[in-house]
Amino acid sequence: MFVLVHPHSKPLGKGQSETLAQRRNTRYSSQKMTNPPPLLRFDGVTCRFGDVTAVGGVSCDIAKGCFVAMVGASGSGKSTLLKTVNTLVEPTGGRVLFAGEDVSELPPARLRRRVGYVFQGIGLFPHMSVAENIAIGPRLAGEKLAAARIAELLELVELDPAYATRMPDELSGGQRQRVGVARALAGEPELLIMDEPFGALDPVTRDALGHKVRELHTRLGLTTVMVTHDMAEALLLADRVLVMDKGALVADEAPHTLLMGAGGAAAQALVAVPRDQAERLAAMEGRLA
Amino acid sequence: MNTIWEILPGLGDKLAAHVVLSASAIGLAMLIALPMAVWAGRSRIVSRLALSLASLVQTIPALALLALFFPLLLSLRSVFGEGLPTLGFLPALMALTLYALLPILRNAVTAQANLDEGVLEAADGVGMTKWQKLYLVEAPLSAPFIMAGIRTASVWTIGAATLATTIGQPSLGDPIFAGLQTQNWALVLAGCLASAGLALAADNLLWVIEVGLARRKRWMTFGGMAIVLLGILAALWAQRPASEERPVVIAAKSFSEQYILAQLIGSRLEAAGYRVEYRDGLGSAVVHSAVANSSVDISVDYTGTIWANFLKRADNPGREAMYETIRDWEAKANGVKVLGRLGFENAYAFAMRADRAQELGVTSLADLVGKGRSLTVGGDPEFFERPEWLAVRDAYGLRFGKTRNFAPTFMYNALQSGEADVISAYTSDGRIAADRLVVLADPKGALPSYDALLLLSPRIADDPGVAAALQPLLGAISVEAMREANFAVDREDAGKLTPKQAAEMLANRAGL
Numbered sequence: 001m002f003v004l005v006h007p008h009s010k011p012l013g014k015g016q017s018e019t020l021a022q023r024r025n026t027r028y029s030s031q032k033m034t035n036p037p038p039l040l041r042f043d044g045v046t047c048r049f050g051d052v053t054a055v056g057g058v059s060c061d062i063a064k065g066c067f068v069a070m071v072g073a074s075g076s077g078k079s080t081l082l083k084t085v086n087t088l089v090e091p092t093g094g095r096v097l098f099a100g101e102d103v104s105e106l107p108p109a110r111l112r113r114r115v116g117y118v119f120q121g122i123g124l125f126p127h128m129s130v131a132e133n134i135a136i137g138p139r140l141a142g143e144k145l146a147a148a149r150i151a152e153l154l155e156l157v158e159l160d161p162a163y164a165t166r167m168p169d170e171l172s173g174g175q176r177q178r179v180g181v182a183r184a185l186a187g188e189p190e191l192l193i194m195d196e197p198f199g200a201l202d203p204v205t206r207d208a209l210g211h212k213v214r215e216l217h218t219r220l221g222l223t224t225v226m227v228t229h230d231m232a233e234a235l236l237l238a239d240r241v242l243v244m245d246k247g248a249l250v251a252d253e254a255p256h257t258l259l260m261g262a263g264g265a266a267a268q269a270l271v272a273v274p275r276d277q278a279e280r281l282a283a284m285e286g287r288l289a
Numbered sequence: 290m291n292t293i294w295e296i297l298p299g300l301g302d303k304l305a306a307h308v309v310l311s312a313s314a315i316g317l318a319m320l321i322a323l324p325m326a327v328w329a330g331r332s333r334i335v336s337r338l339a340l341s342l343a344s345l346v347q348t349i350p351a352l353a354l355l356a357l358f359f360p361l362l363l364s365l366r367s368v369f370g371e372g373l374p375t376l377g378f379l380p381a382l383m384a385l386t387l388y389a390l391l392p393i394l395r396n397a398v399t400a401q402a403n404l405d406e407g408v409l410e411a412a413d414g415v416g417m418t419k420w421q422k423l424y425l426v427e428a429p430l431s432a433p434f435i436m437a438g439i440r441t442a443s444v445w446t447i448g449a450a451t452l453a454t455t456i457g458q459p460s461l462g463d464p465i466f467a468g469l470q471t472q473n474w475a476l477v478l479a480g481c482l483a484s485a486g487l488a489l490a491a492d493n494l495l496w497v498i499e500v501g502l503a504r505r506k507r508w509m510t511f512g513g514m515a516i517v518l519l520g521i522l523a524a525l526w527a528q529r530p531a532s533e534e535r536p537v538v539i540a541a542k543s544f545s546e547q548y549i550l551a552q553l554i555g556s557r558l559e560a561a562g563y564r565v566e567y568r569d570g571l572g573s574a575v576v577h578s579a580v581a582n583s584s585v586d587i588s589v590d591y592t593g594t595i596w597a598n599f600l601k602r603a604d605n606p607g608r609e610a611m612y613e614t615i616r617d618w619e620a621k622a623n624g625v626k627v628l629g630r631l632g633f634e635n636a637y638a639f640a641m642r643a644d645r646a647q648e649l650g651v652t653s654l655a656d657l658v659g660k661g662r663s664l665t666v667g668g669d670p671e672f673f674e675r676p677e678w679l680a681v682r683d684a685y686g687l688r689f690g691k692t693r694n695f696a697p698t699f700m701y702n703a704l705q706s707g708e709a710d711v712i713s714a715y716t717s718d719g720r721i722a723a724d725r726l727v728v729l730a731d732p733k734g735a736l737p738s739y740d741a742l743l744l745l746s747p748r749i750a751d752d753p754g755v756a757a758a759l760q761p762l763l764g765a766i767s768v769e770a771m772r773e774a775n776f777a778v779d780r781e782d783a784g785k786l787t788p789k790q791a792a793e794m795l796a797n798r799a800g801l
Binding site: 086088108109110111112113117119121122123124125126127136137140141183187 | 405406407408409410411412413414415416417418421425426429430505
């Protein structure tokens with residue numbers, strides 16, 4: 001088992017990121033300092049629903065600061081595995097450790113405030129304004145998010161702060177998902193998990209939002225796990241690509257090693273699709289030129 | 290005769306009682322249904338069970354549901370003591386609450402089931418506890434649908450509350466039932482208009498709240514709620530007891546004679562300085578129990594009725610023996626004082642149209658033997674369940690082709706239109722003479738006598754003032770005078786009188 005740390009990860013900046021870093025450090029310092037535990041560890045995680053095994057004994061570590069993409073066909077178990085992190089799914093076997101603690105032993109509400117969650121359904125609360133949606137996490141924790149902070153979060157996801165007073169049904173799909181990302185970031189999470197976050201968006205919006213999230217990951221020093229069925233998206237955004245097939249983790253590679261042919265047959269079958277498309281597009285351009 | 294517009298302003302008391310009853314029932318139903326819906330949203334078994342039970346309640350006719358609470362509460366007295374009311378507000382509230390449960394429960398359960406999965410996942414994802422999810426997400430998003438259920442429940446409840454009259458709870462059903470019995474259509478229409486108006490008003494106000502919730506317009510939500518609350522408070526204010534002392538409550542069963550006699554008794558008591566209140570349109574069994582437990586104070590009942598229904602006797606020892614047995618039994622078993630007999634009988638008698646009787650050659654019940662199979666006999670809703678019917682049937686060996694139930698006032702119309710060949714008429718009924726009906730003789734004496742009795746509840750049994758005021762009525766009312774008064778109320782033409790006017794006429798004729 002090896003851990004890839006994002007090569008661009010910089011020392012943490014000022015403000016909230018610093019407090020995040022301090023929080024982590026204090027937690028780690030209470031343990032043995034020789035080998036700090038990974039931020040996230042899947043330890044033989046198994047999820048069975050009746051006779052169906054969605055996830056069959058997956059183990060892997062994710063270091064802090066890493067941007068990991070989990071790729072696989074529909075039904076490969078990638079979403080199920082992701083949801084064990086914030087206990088929306090409870091594994092039937094094995095355990096998930098978050099910063100060294102078994103997530104099943106943490107109070108779910110507290111755990112979920114530390115893990116930002118973005119998903120395809122977006123799930124903005126239709127009866128709350130954009131500002132209320134963004135502020136919901138801190139509100140649950142008993143804090144009131146200042147208007148300036150909401151404006152700052154909206155600017156982070158490239159939305160005009162004037163959107164704060166709008167209702168979700170006045171927004172486009174892409175704008176809604178931007179708000180979804182802002183909401184996930186509002187609680188200064190240690191970990192961002194995303195389940196097909198851009199799946200319902202048009203290609204242009206999807207590409208733009210993908211870049212934006214990657215940039216925020218780097219800027220805020222986040223640790224991110226993103227589930228996607230789109231290998232091109234995974235290769236272009238992630239530091240590390242996990243490939244799931246029939247409930248098993250079949251490949252764990254950096255994007256460039258995957259492109260060079262590593263990871264086995266299932267992974268290569270997924271890589272072949274965007275590569276083939278790119279080659280055909282290039283060929284067409286060559287013909288036109 | 291009064292027009293609707295003259296009657297409506299006088300219905301304020303009934304309207305207030307109606308509002309308080311309906312609002313209490315809906316409020317209580319919400320208190321039960323909403324937590325149950327939350328529970329049902331988390332357990333499929335609870336959801337199935339709750340919805341099936343609520344649906345089952347709906348299959349019981351509202352009238353029966355109301356009536357069923359009387360014996361239920363009576364049996365519960367062994368647990369809660371004699372103070373438990375068995376008539377009036379409590380049973381009406383319980384029945385209407387059960388009735389209002391279904392629409393609220395069903396809408397609340399459906400609303401929860403139809404919530405957007407994504408929104409619920411997001412609620413979990415942002416770290417809401419179960420209670421926060423309920424309070425911050427599920428409740429506000431379900432609120433417009435739940436409100437729609439409450440609206441439906443309100444319209445149903447306001448409509449069904451008119452039936453509370455039959456178990457002695459004042460409501461807008463009072464003018465409807467009184468009007469139906471005395472064929473005073475203006476009174477019926479006034480009651481219907483008032484309750485329909487109330488239902489419409491409630492529906493629209495709750496609609497404003499619903500829209501306010503759906504479109505998140507707080508002024509609509511809170512404005513609507515404020516008006517509803519003001520309405521209920523105003524009704525409660527109007528309902529406040531006028532004085533500490535309880536008035537003398539006079540009961541009337543649901544037919545003209547009872548309304549007239551109640552007015553006659555009331556006017557005499559008022560003249561003697563008593564405050565009186567009328568409880569009209571009660572069922573026959575309910576009235577007797579109500580007098581026995583002092584829920585009402587005065588009623589007019591009939592020897593034959595008490596003989597068969599409460600003494601459970603089928604024999605016929607003769608008029609005097611029956612009266613004395615009943616007087617002693619009432620005093621001993623119920624503490625009810627039989628003040629005396631009014632002087633006339635309102636017996637069951639079988640009547641036919643004169644032409645039809647002649648055609649068939651029928652003059653007595655014995656003549657019907659063998660001819661009955663081709664005939665239809667009509668009776669009031671309780672007649673075919675009464676021991677009198679069984680006694681007559683078995684004494685003569687009567688077999689009829691068909692038996693049909695009619696409201697007492699419509700029985701005579703049915704005879705005229707040929708929908709019934711023979712009816713169970715009442716001997717004091719004015720329409721026997723007016724319609725020139727033939728009353729069939731009863732040579733075997735199968736039908737008992739039905740002397741009209743004045744019953745006083747234990748509460749006022751020994752009140753000398755009441756006895757003194759009512760004493761002159763005893764033996765003073767002839768069957769001819771009663772028939773005349775009854776017919777004056779039942780007739781449809783210009784000579785029609787209200788029960789109050791008929792009571793005055795009766796008093797004059799009796800020389801009071």
